[in-house]
Amino acid sequence: MSETGVHSSAIHERAQKAMGDAHLQEAYRSSTLRLYSHRMGAIGQVPGFEPLRERARELKREVMNHLDYYLAQFADSVEREGGKVHWARTAEDACAIVKEIVRNAGANEVVKGKSMVGEEIELNHALEAAGIDAIETDLGEMIVQLSGERPAHIVAPAIHKTRHDVSDLFVEKLHSTRTEDPEQLTAIARKTLREIFARAEVGMSGANFAVAETGSVVTIENEGNIRLCTTAPRVHVALVGIEKIIPRFSDLGVFLRLLGRSATGQKLTSYTSILTGPRRPGEDGPDEMHVVLIDNGRTGALADEKMREALYCIRCGACLNTCPVYRKIGGHAYGWVYSGPIGALITPQFVGLNQARELPFASSLCGACREVCPVKINIPDLLLHLRGEAQERTPATPHAGEVVSERKGMRLWAWAMKRPWVFSLGGAAVRLGIRWLPSSGGQGSKWITRLPFYPFSNWTKGRDFPEPDPVPFRERWKKLSS
Numbered sequence: 001m002s003e004t005g006v007h008s009s010a011i012h013e014r015a016q017k018a019m020g021d022a023h024l025q026e027a028y029r030s031s032t033l034r035l036y037s038h039r040m041g042a043i044g045q046v047p048g049f050e051p052l053r054e055r056a057r058e059l060k061r062e063v064m065n066h067l068d069y070y071l072a073q074f075a076d077s078v079e080r081e082g083g084k085v086h087w088a089r090t091a092e093d094a095c096a097i098v099k100e101i102v103r104n105a106g107a108n109e110v111v112k113g114k115s116m117v118g119e120e121i122e123l124n125h126a127l128e129a130a131g132i133d134a135i136e137t138d139l140g141e142m143i144v145q146l147s148g149e150r151p152a153h154i155v156a157p158a159i160h161k162t163r164h165d166v167s168d169l170f171v172e173k174l175h176s177t178r179t180e181d182p183e184q185l186t187a188i189a190r191k192t193l194r195e196i197f198a199r200a201e202v203g204m205s206g207a208n209f210a211v212a213e214t215g216s217v218v219t220i221e222n223e224g225n226i227r228l229c230t231t232a233p234r235v236h237v238a239l240v241g242i243e244k245i246i247p248r249f250s251d252l253g254v255f256l257r258l259l260g261r262s263a264t265g266q267k268l269t270s271y272t273s274i275l276t277g278p279r280r281p282g283e284d285g286p287d288e289m290h291v292v293l294i295d296n297g298r299t300g301a302l303a304d305e306k307m308r309e310a311l312y313c314i315r316c317g318a319c320l321n322t323c324p325v326y327r328k329i330g331g332h333a334y335g336w337v338y339s340g341p342i343g344a345l346i347t348p349q350f351v352g353l354n355q356a357r358e359l360p361f362a363s364s365l366c367g368a369c370r371e372v373c374p375v376k377i378n379i380p381d382l383l384l385h386l387r388g389e390a391q392e393r394t395p396a397t398p399h400a401g402e403v404v405s406e407r408k409g410m411r412l413w414a415w416a417m418k419r420p421w422v423f424s425l426g427g428a429a430v431r432l433g434i435r436w437l438p439s440s441g442g443q444g445s446k447w448i449t450r451l452p453f454y455p456f457s458n459w460t461k462g463r464d465f466p467e468p469d470p471v472p473f474r475e476r477w478k479k480l481s482s
């Protein structure tokens with residue numbers, strides 16, 4: 001069973017552990033690089049990609065500014081088409097609603113398509129506690145469920161596992177024959193799941209988009225498992241975060257063209273399912289369709305005019321693949337369901353800034369995430385805003401080895417920078433003091449291996465520090481310009 005709850009405060013320990021794991025480093029490096037380069041290739045083929053991003057952003061802005069209106073319209077449309085809408089303010093509400101639907105269906109087992117909001121509300125644990133088996137059917141989700149972990153990536157839950165890991169896992173948990181051939185591994189998973197699909201009474205999915213105009217729930221995928229989850233069982237339950245609404249059916253094309261390309265570099269994913277109500281006479285599909293609209297912190301984010309922008313996210317994962325921090329520390333270091341730059345933004349809003357205080361600081365603010373985001377969320381700007389709030393509400397406690405607090409340190413730096421003589425004296429003192437520190441390398445390429453005092457000591461925990469040149473830049477500049 002995966003650990004439950006939010007563990008974002010332990011990001012530093014988890015990050016250190018991940019960075020010391022060569023196997024994990026290679027899995028993240030190769031997978032994120034592959035997704036990143038596929039995306040580059042795919043967007044290069046789309047004329048007018050920028051206007052498309054602008055349009056998607058405008059649509060999201062429109063929805064978020066009038067979410068009450070569009071939610072009501074969506075709910076009316078679902079009911080009109082014969083579906084049933086349930087409103088869940090919290091994770092507990094959502095789990096209770098789902099349990100009741102499953103009990104009413106007389107089932108003790110459900111099949112699930114990939115759903116991040118399902119992970120967010122810890123649905124599997126709630127169902128398990130109620131004696132209901134929840135079986136993940138997305139290959140990546142199935143792998144992380146078998147290994148008792150959380151997804152490590154929004155789009156690719158098992159990104160941290162190589163095929164050798166998956167092979168070991170299948171041998172141990174499914175008693176399969178050892179193989180490292182991806183096709184054979186997929187066939188093993190398919191065989192296991194087919195029997196479960198055939199007997200399942202209740203199927204669950206998330207939603208990539210929910211169309212207000214038509215009451216349709218739209219899911220996109222590559223494996224076909226979500227399609228089986230939503231059509232084979234007698235009852236379909238769609239878990240929908242309230243930010244997933246889009247206004248009109250005609251807007252869907254804008255988002256579909258962006259999502260596949262940004263996520264995996266595909267023009268479109270293999271399956272796009274548009275589910276509108278339960279089956280009509282003469283059709284295949286479920287007898288009942290339930291849509292659970294989940295708030296769980298979203299209206300709090302919506303109320304903050306600055307942070308509202310984070311709800312534009314369409315969960316493509318492109319910001320994760322490009323983020324130098326995510327690539328090094330991996331998804332599990334973030335300590336909750338959503339990782340990477342978008343996780344650092346939305347986790348504090350969904351679980352409270354106190355619980356996820358460290359996350360906005362887990363960024364180099366390089367801006368790569370903003371560059372790739374299909375809905376142009378200004379992630380670095382929002383992270384800075386959150387950092388300010390975090391500092392206001394809960395000023396950082398002193399770090400081990402911290403001689404001067406960060407705030408005082410910055411003031412001291414500003415004071416010294418305004419007084420050239422203090423700056424030069426400080427530089428001379430540092431150059432003198434540094435001679436006694438442990439170092440490696442010879443004359444001309446000397447590296448300090450251990451710096452005292454936080455935050456400098458943190459730098460040398462992971463890498464060496466180049467010894468400053470004995471001649472200060474100002475003196476060299478004087479000589480050069482004389």
Ligand code: SF4
Nearest residue numbers: 313314316317319373
């Ligand atoms: S923030 Fe943007 S890039 Fe990141 S997952 Fe969301 S939509 Fe994709």
